[in-house]
Amino acid sequence: MTVLGPVAASELGYVDAHEHLFLRTPALPGDEFLDEAKSTAEAAAVRASGIGTVVDLTPIGLGRRPAELAKLAAGAGLHVVAATGYHRSAHYPAAHWAREVSDDLLLDIVLTDLTSGIDGRDWAGPRPVPTTVRAGIVKLGASYQRITAEEDRWFRAGAQAALQAGVAVAVHCETGTAAHEILDRLAELGVAAHRVLLCHTDRNADLELHRELVSRGAYLVYDTVGRIKYGPDSRILDLIEGMAAAGLADHLCLGTDVGRRSMLRAYGGGPGMDVLGRAFLPRLERRLGRDLVDLIMRDAPTALLALARGD
Ligand SMILES: [Zn+2]
Numbered sequence: 001m002t003v004l005g006p007v008a009a010s011e012l013g014y015v016d017a018h019e020h021l022f023l024r025t026p027a028l029p030g031d032e033f034l035d036e037a038k039s040t041a042e043a044a045a046v047r048a049s050g051i052g053t054v055v056d057l058t059p060i061g062l063g064r065r066p067a068e069l070a071k072l073a074a075g076a077g078l079h080v081v082a083a084t085g086y087h088r089s090a091h092y093p094a095a096h097w098a099r100e101v102s103d104d105l106l107l108d109i110v111l112t113d114l115t116s117g118i119d120g121r122d123w124a125g126p127r128p129v130p131t132t133v134r135a136g137i138v139k140l141g142a143s144y145q146r147i148t149a150e151e152d153r154w155f156r157a158g159a160q161a162a163l164q165a166g167v168a169v170a171v172h173c174e175t176g177t178a179a180h181e182i183l184d185r186l187a188e189l190g191v192a193a194h195r196v197l198l199c200h201t202d203r204n205a206d207l208e209l210h211r212e213l214v215s216r217g218a219y220l221v222y223d224t225v226g227r228i229k230y231g232p233d234s235r236i237l238d239l240i241e242g243m244a245a246a247g248l249a250d251h252l253c254l255g256t257d258v259g260r261r262s263m264l265r266a267y268g269g270g271p272g273m274d275v276l277g278r279a280f281l282p283r284l285e286r287r288l289g290r291d292l293v294d295l296i297m298r299d300a301p302t303a304l305l306a307l308a309r310g311d
């Protein structure tokens with residue numbers, strides 16, 4: 001399910017599985033990016049780097065602009081899958097409505113985004129502005145080493161909505177932690193590991209752990225590509241090589257998650273959202289071959305993004 005409607009899995013091409021095309025969060029003051037022309041330029045560079053689909057994992061209340069996302073997708077010639085759901089607690093102000101409203105309303109808001117259209121003001125006001133731009137994945141978040149009580153409420157809403165709509169669930173794992181606990185909790189809520197994408201797992205570059213998580217059925221996204229402060233890109237290549245040696249690379253995805261204005265070329269920053277296709281994939285192909293690139297960039301994310309009915 002893309003922002004321009006349903007697309008056959010075979011049409012997605014290479015998938016960048018973790019980006020943000022618009023973002024604003026109190027956790028990153030001064031680093032927001034909401035300019036449509038600049039985001040479209042960034043998306044066009046991603047398209048030019050050989051990528052056909054971007055998964056925008058921006059959750060509720062963090063600056064989603066559904067109508068502009070649809071225009072951006074058309075303008076850049078890129079498939080865009082939008083998200084709904086709730087991030088980890090740190091991304092919402094103390095008095096945010098998501099902390100206050102009932103479980104039923106938490107669920108209804110996510111389901112509306114998935115089944116009819118994302119609110120045009122990103123649920124920022126009391127009167128929704130309907131759009132027909134539907135979300136195609138649920139995004140949730142957990143804190144460092146644990147799922148807090150309010151995050152668990154958001155997990156319940158997100159899991160139930162994902163099951164009803166047949167979409168996958170992506171989860172922010174803070175510094176790559178609490179991954180087993182997240183899979184356990186989602187399983188209790190009815191979401192099987194093979195419908196879960198664990199984000200930021202490369203921040204915790206523990207090959208044994210990654211093999212355990214994929215052996216449970218989960219998908220991992222290595223999403224610090226090009227963000228060198230977290231470590232050299234070579235460590236991601238090493239992780240992929242280790243997973244491929246264990247026959248588990250078919251559950252790996254890639255992304256850059258350059259979720260700051262200062263990391264986007266359109267704002268004069270770097271490395272730019274296209275760093276994955278422009279710089280990393282050629283290295284990956286040289287090291288491990290084209291078939292492996294196809295597996296990680298096309299087959300794994302396509303399987304995850306396919307809508308499941310009665311799953
Ligand atoms: Zn992100």
